[in-house]
Amino acid sequence: MNEHDSETMAGMLNEKGFAAEIDKEQADLVIINTCSVRDNADKRFFGTLGQLKKIKERNPGFVACVCGCMMQQQHVIDEVKTKYPWVDLVFGTHNIHEFPRLLDNVIGERQKIVDVWQEGGAIVEGLPVKRLYDYKALVNIMYGCNNFCTYCIVPYTRGRERSRQPEEIIREVKELTATGVKEITLLGQNVNSYGISHHEEGYWAGEGGMDFADLIYALNDVEGLERIRFMTSHPKDLSDKLIQAFKDCSKLCNAIHLPVQSGSDRVLKRMNRKYTRADYLTLIEKLRLAAPHIAITTDLIVGFPGETEEDFQDTMDLVEQVRYDSAFTFIYSIRKGTPAEDYEDQVPEEVKHQRFNRLLERINQISGEINQTYEHTIQQVLVEGISKSKKGEGLLAGRTESAKLVNFPGDQELVGQIVPVHITEGKQFNLKGIMES
Ligand code: SF4
Known part of the structure; x- marks a missing residue:
């Protein structure tokens, strides 16, 4: 979500005549788009902010802007204002569309501005976007x-659910495919409740309107589009209709990211996830029935307050049952302002780390085993660029429909194309292959 917000802000800056500069020491303006989902990102933000002071001292015309989820928290704004006075502009997630106007005031009037909205208003369409990729x-x-x-x-940082009008989404996707985009990823904190939650400032499917599955079916008909992905899906809202779409929609990639967070019912309840372990396993069964080779990935939190060894074993056991293609594993960290901050039974750091290591080891083993099953198959790979792997000199990197990373020798001109690749080796974190002629 933040990555896409950054693309929007880059588009706005482009319209103002700014060009991208990777080295912040050389830049006239820096925007730090913050994330508050994890503690690490918080810490990195303040570290980076500190580095901007020297640039400002050297170049008084330099403009320092901060935005994103962290700015939706008053204690962060207060800290920025008192400890980092060289920051010129602070805005939040709800008023990104105001960025050009705010920037004009900062540059033109030499004002310092803090403008953070607590509520998201109507969805603003048609903002310029400078996209990172062409394909x-x-x-x-x-x-x-x-x-x-x-x-x-x-x-608390992104507000209540508001859905875009389906016509706007379909129009955007058609425009993208007209410029050569082959793959889209539909984004939302919980895409499964698209059009279902009723909020006055957003689209509501109501009787006969489009829900998320309908939207997938509609996008499946867009000419030129080859792959549809989405994230993220909340298990409680994953409908049978959407599961059926995996069968019916040829462009819907055979992959789903379905965060489970824990395998223990007791922990799931305390997390307020609104499904049980059994509910989740039923969904996995249905998905595999509809799409037998579907790649399933997840998010797992280790060391949530009150998690006992038995709860953790339930998570390990769930991982054995589902056999995820891969998983994002997180050590629980307290997020200020959330209910779990006040839970008294926090798990000691040492225990959390020990459990995390055990879980990660097993997940990586399973990933490697699943990747081996790709050996000697032909996969359609969307070529994304030059491989970043250390041993990958001269190799291209791309993704299979199931989102597996594949490294293979090939010409850079293939970037953006979907090509058949014979998989020669399934490794723990990626696949190796040779392009079929
Ligand atoms: S579904 Fe839960 S984890 Fe996901 S964004 Fe909403 S509150 Fe956060």
């Missing part, structure tokens, strides 16, 4: 979240 694109379909998982700050 794949992120497309927001909704904003905000209504779920209030007890560990998560997002509902």
